[in-house]
Amino acid sequence: MSEVSEMKATRDAYGETLVELGKENPDICVLDADLSSSTKTSEFARAFPERFFNVGIAEANMMGIAAGLARSGKIPFVSTFAVFASGRAYDQVRQSIAYPGFNVKIVASHGGLTVGPDGASHQALEDIALMRVIPGMVVIVPCDARETHLAVRAAAAYEGPVYIRLGREKVSPILKPNHSFEIGKGTVLWPQLSEGSIDDLIERKPRSNPDKALFDVCFVACGVTVLPALQAAQTLEDEGISCLLIDMACVKPIDVELLRKAAACSRMIITCEEHNIIGGLGSAVCETLSRIHPMPVMRLGVNDEFGQSGSAKELMQAYGLTAEKFCEEARAFLRT
Amino acid sequence: MQESPTESTEKIVRLVKEKAREIRVNVIQMTSKAGSGHPGGSLSSADILSTLYFGGVLNVKPDEPLWPDRDRFILSKGHAAPALYAVLAEKGFFSKDLLPTLRQLGSPLQGHPDCRKVPGVEVSTGSLGQGLSMGVGMALSGKLDSKEYRVWVLLGDGECQEGQVWEAAMAGHHYGLDNLVAIVDHNHLQIDGRIEDVMCPEPLSEKFEAFGWNVLSADGHNPIDLLNAFGKARMTKGRPSVVIAETVKGKGVSFMENKKEWHGKAPSPQEAAKAIEELMSREI
Numbered sequence: 001m002s003e004v005s006e007m008k009a010t011r012d013a014y015g016e017t018l019v020e021l022g023k024e025n026p027d028i029c030v031l032d033a034d035l036s037s038s039t040k041t042s043e044f045a046r047a048f049p050e051r052f053f054n055v056g057i058a059e060a061n062m063m064g065i066a067a068g069l070a071r072s073g074k075i076p077f078v079s080t081f082a083v084f085a086s087g088r089a090y091d092q093v094r095q096s097i098a099y100p101g102f103n104v105k106i107v108a109s110h111g112g113l114t115v116g117p118d119g120a121s122h123q124a125l126e127d128i129a130l131m132r133v134i135p136g137m138v139v140i141v142p143c144d145a146r147e148t149h150l151a152v153r154a155a156a157a158y159e160g161p162v163y164i165r166l167g168r169e170k171v172s173p174i175l176k177p178n179h180s181f182e183i184g185k186g187t188v189l190w191p192q193l194s195e196g197s198i199d200d201l202i203e204r205k206p207r208s209n210p211d212k213a214l215f216d217v218c219f220v221a222c223g224v225t226v227l228p229a230l231q232a233a234q235t236l237e238d239e240g241i242s243c244l245l246i247d248m249a250c251v252k253p254i255d256v257e258l259l260r261k262a263a264a265c266s267r268m269i270i271t272c273e274e275h276n277i278i279g280g281l282g283s284a285v286c287e288t289l290s291r292i293h294p295m296p297v298m299r300l301g302v303n304d305e306f307g308q309s310g311s312a313k314e315l316m317q318a319y320g321l322t323a324e325k326f327c328e329e330a331r332a333f334l335r336t
Numbered sequence: 337m338q339e340s341p342t343e344s345t346e347k348i349v350r351l352v353k354e355k356a357r358e359i360r361v362n363v364i365q366m367t368s369k370a371g372s373g374h375p376g377g378s379l380s381s382a383d384i385l386s387t388l389y390f391g392g393v394l395n396v397k398p399d400e401p402l403w404p405d406r407d408r409f410i411l412s413k414g415h416a417a418p419a420l421y422a423v424l425a426e427k428g429f430f431s432k433d434l435l436p437t438l439r440q441l442g443s444p445l446q447g448h449p450d451c452r453k454v455p456g457v458e459v460s461t462g463s464l465g466q467g468l469s470m471g472v473g474m475a476l477s478g479k480l481d482s483k484e485y486r487v488w489v490l491l492g493d494g495e496c497q498e499g500q501v502w503e504a505a506m507a508g509h510h511y512g513l514d515n516l517v518a519i520v521d522h523n524h525l526q527i528d529g530r531i532e533d534v535m536c537p538e539p540l541s542e543k544f545e546a547f548g549w550n551v552l553s554a555d556g557h558n559p560i561d562l563l564n565a566f567g568k569a570r571m572t573k574g575r576p577s578v579v580i581a582e583t584v585k586g587k588g589v590s591f592m593e594n595k596k597e598w599h600g601k602a603p604s605p606q607e608a609a610k611a612i613e614e615l616m617s618r619e620i
Contacts, residue, residue, distance in 0.1 A: 055503075060503060064468075071474060091463055095463040096470055100452055
């Protein structure tokens with residue numbers, strides 16, 4: 001993949017990575033349902049026309065065809081908008097792909113509010129929930145182009161169904177060039193670590209008062225909310241509120257060990273996601289912590305409603321997915 | 337002395353008929369023992385399944401179920417699972433001892449086929465309308481790899497009310513999949529009544545024709561007729577074929593024939609005994 005130093009959409013990184021994978025492995029095939037120029041599978045279509053199938057506006061059929069290809073040893077990547085991949089074709093994903101455990105990679109673009117002016121009909125705010133409850137489905141929501149590149153490669157190398165949610169808008173690079181991605185692992189992005197291990201952090205941070213938690217707030221975010229969460233952590237830190245930020249790109253399987261450690265050294269958890277607060281990352285975190293370390297968790301996201309038209313920026317503001325809002329919520333909670 | 341072609345055909349037909357009777361007896365026993373299941377549509381498809389597996393149509397290896405060059409068979413109408421299990425066991429994919437465990441906790445023989453549990457089951461089905469799409473995917477894969485295998489998909493006629501069937505039909509023609517054959521078990525009944533009354537999918541032949549398919553018809557209970565149609569399907573180049581197989585729901589058990597009530601109801605032990613007696617008393 002080309003070096004990521006500027007703003008780039010995760011879907012663009014996907015298009016490039018697919019071409020890479022296509023060169024490396026002749027079993028990679030790609031399917032799209034008339035959105036290839038938007039999902040960026042068009043790049044693969046140009047490079048490998050014989051392995052690209054545009055099935056027309058028929059998402060259910062596309063999932064079935066992918067299942068058949070996978071049963072015959074191919075590694076199909078299936079792309080359309082997140083709202084159609086997860087909603088329109090839900091039964092096909094469940095019955096034809098996940099139940100038999102077929103090796104299909106569903107890479108859905110245009111997830112969340114940041115689809116923008118197309119409005120609620122095209123804004124998937126339930127897809128993480130829908131995909132997460134399917135047994136055996138891996139669910140990944142990368143935060144930038146680099147993480148997308150790594151996640152798509154990890155998905156190709158993994159045997160079994162995977163759902164990756166990408167976005168429409170260009171996003172800033174967040175992760176360092178040496179960032180690694182592993183299915184089932186989260187990453188500590190704040191405080192900045194040389195090794196990236198939370199254990200080092202816990203050891204390094206002086207503990208003057210043993211009763212005081214190491215961190216006042218632990219943010220757990222995925223996708224486009226990672227950047228505002230990082231900005232919020234920086235702001236709060238300046239105010240004397242110590243913060244931890246986990247990029248939980250892999251929502252399922254969730255990194256239980258990292259959550260256990262984070263929970264043990266934090267006063268509260270704030271989850272941030274461009275998704276309904278029901279069923280997504282926040283729910284996954286709560287489900288995990290209620291079992292291993294019950295503690296206060298605040299779930300920030302879209303509060304059980306549909307989106308609307310507007311620019312991506314306006315929508316993120318209107319639905320409270322900004323660094324300012326995350327800071328406000330953290331301060332308010334810590335005051336209580 | 338070499339057999340004449342007629343003698344050899346007669347032998348095959350006799351075998352297909354014997355195995356079809358065996359499938360029917362097993363369907364009755366299995367569903368009766370399970371106390372639930374779908375005898376009607378299993379019985380209507382028994383001759384089709386027997387012809388595919390014992391009429392020399394499907395090239396499969398029971399001791400190597402995932403042999404890469406195998407012909408693929410997809411039971412899109414997954415509720416006919418008892419008939420599929422019976423024919424697979426008869427063919428030697430797994431022991432017949434398993435058959436009485438149909439629908440029981442822990443049994444690989446789920447109410448609807450699970451390809452992860454049963455050797456010979458190509459894909460998991462049960463949610464109607466999805467098998468033909470998977471067939472398109474397998475046929476595409478065969479073309480990509482220049483494989484000789486063929487993909488056979490058995491659909492229900494009621495199932496053709498599902499829109500996805502027609503999405504797949506469109507794709508099968510678009511990709512010129514002459515290695516794909518659909519068979520419609522045209523028994524005219526679905527759970528709630530006659531297909532024409534519930535939601536008429538007719539005329540099926542014309543619909544498939546309009547979608548660009550080579551349309552063939554056959555008596556779905558006559559092995560020779562089916563073999564002829566399958567042979568024609570094999571010879572067709574450049575587009576997929578569909579065989580509309582005229583069948584009778586509940587075929588072979590007089591009190592079940594053409595009765596929608598027997599779509600998804602298991603026979604009682606007495607009914608099962610009566611059904612088996614009738615099946616066994618009939619001449620092959």
